[in-house]
Amino acid sequence: MKVCLVGSSGGHLTHLYLLKKFWINEDRFWVTFDKKDANSLLKGEKKYNCYYPTNRNIKNLVKNTFLAFKVLKKEKPDLIISSGAAVAVPFFYVGKLFGAKTVYIEVFDRMDKPTLTGKLVYPITDLFVVQWEEMKKVYPKAINLGGIF
Template sequence: MKICFATSSGGHLTHLVLLEKWYKNHDRFWVTFNKEDAKTVLADEKKFFCYYPTNRSIKNLVKNSILAFRLILKERPDVIISTGAGVAVPFFYIGKLFGCKTIYIEVYDRINIPTLTGKLVYPITNKFIVQWESQLKFYKNATLIGQIV
């Protein structure tokens, strides 16, 4: 199985890195921001840098959609996993066009309100995961796993 991790840097990236015990034996690549934290944490990982800021930037949405199209064609991931934020949207939607499975993990710090990215990808995500029971009221078909530590 080949995994594409598409995520913002910072806390979003940290949440995915915490899953290392699960993904360490899988072929994988990362798509994230070209920032120091990401370069440091992913120093030994295969990575590609996307365009940011992603928050409500139509220009970067278009650029990241083109990037997603090219990378998915080139790398052929079986599954795309994300904790957000905006970079997940083009990768999930374009990935679905190419038959990729998608897994979205709603961020830990959104206890009482859903994220914009979560709302945008929920309708097309194969497995939607939440870390708080209160998040289930926004995502009826989500799977509650508790805190990622």
């Protein structure tokens, strides 16, 4: 199975990295920011740099949509996993066009209201994961797997 792990640097990337038991033996690549923390954490990993800032930035949303077409056409992942933020949106929607399955993990610090990215990808996500039981009121189709940390 080929896996695309996509997310902003910082906490979102840390969330994905903590899933190492799952992705360590998979053919994988990452999509994240070209920042010190991401470059350090992902040293030796296949990584594509996306455009940032992403939150509420239409220009970079368009650029990341074109990037998603380019990267996903080349890599052809079976599964795309993200914990946010906004860079997940174009990769999930374009990924669905290419037949990829998607898993979104809503961030740990949201206990009772959705993130913007979560709201945008929820309708098309194959598996939507929350880390608090209270979030199932916000996302009824979600499954609660508990905290990643």
